């Protein structure tokens with residue numbers, strides 16, 4: 052069975068080279084006679100896999116020395132709670148920017164712990180824009196400012212890091228991390244579920260400035276305290292070992308491909324191709340303001356929604372799968388993370404052209 056082009060938003064496709072390498076090492080990892088899945092997380096083999104992965108991620112993102120990288124579980128959704136539990140540090144309020152579905156989830160969870168100031172929202176445009184920075188009403192007493200650099204469902208992305216002064220900036224980078232270089236020093240904390248652009252589900256990456264760790268709210272469970280994991284190099288308890296190993300293979304793959312500058316160049320080109328095609332057609336539409344269109348998740352609708360199921364059926368026959376849009380917005384969505392080859396985007400555009408021709 053040949054591999055398909057998988058446009059799933061997450062878990063998403065992994066690079067073919069990574070799948071092949073993992074397959075070749077599956078039963079016997081480098082002469083150990085066992086799979087990485089069967090290894091003690093305290094064994095010297097696994098510790099070296101873990102340390103190499105962390106070092107490669109640190110190199111790729113140029114993470115400064117005074118930041119910890121944590122390899123956790125619980126998904127980005129757990130971070131919606133862990134962020135306020137750890138970063139309020141005696142304060143009672145935090146600023147949130149509301150740009151769509153995932154922002155709202157983060158906001159709802161933060162409200163369990165503190166007063167949430169919605170400093171800006173694009174709800175009035177149905178989340179097809181990003182509120183301009185000069186319209187934000189930030190609270191100088193906020194413990195932190197939280198935003199979602201890429202809204203995976205709406206397909207809206209910040210193409211610049213907003214300036215929020217000295218208040219720590221917190222970013223849910225689940226669907227954009229590693230898609231381009233970023234200046235980590237601009238952030239207090241970055242978190243991301245792995246299953247979009249890093250590796251398999253089950254692993255959650257947190258990059259946090261050291262001085263923000265260690266002052267949790269009362270009764271914070273041990274496992275929800277960043278200090279627990281920072282002190283133990285993410286081995287306080289059993290980490291998601293296999294996901295960590297695969298993430299390490301993905302980091303190696305990105306390095307071999309030329310790093311994040313190269314990823315950015317390819318990602319921009321892939322996205323522009325698809326948007327240009329959608330904009331050139333009356334048959335397809337993307338509602339997002341061109342200034343903040345996502346490089347990673349491209350939602351689009353058909354002018355005649357009665358053709359949706361036919362589109363999905365024929366796309367699948369052509370080896371283009373998981374194009375159905377999120378249930379909250381309908382239509383289609385093409386998620387084109389790092390692992391989606393440019394040929395996959397070309398194949399999608401060819402298919403869309405052909406489909407349009409045969410249905411107008």
Ligand SMILES: *Cc1c(COP(=O)(O)O)cnc(C)c1O
Pocket residue numbers: 061125126127128129153199201202203223224225226244245247
């Ligand atoms: C997928 C996603 C989440 C949810 O991630 P889980 O790891 O499933 O909890 C949160 N935020 C964003 C931006 C996402 O894309």
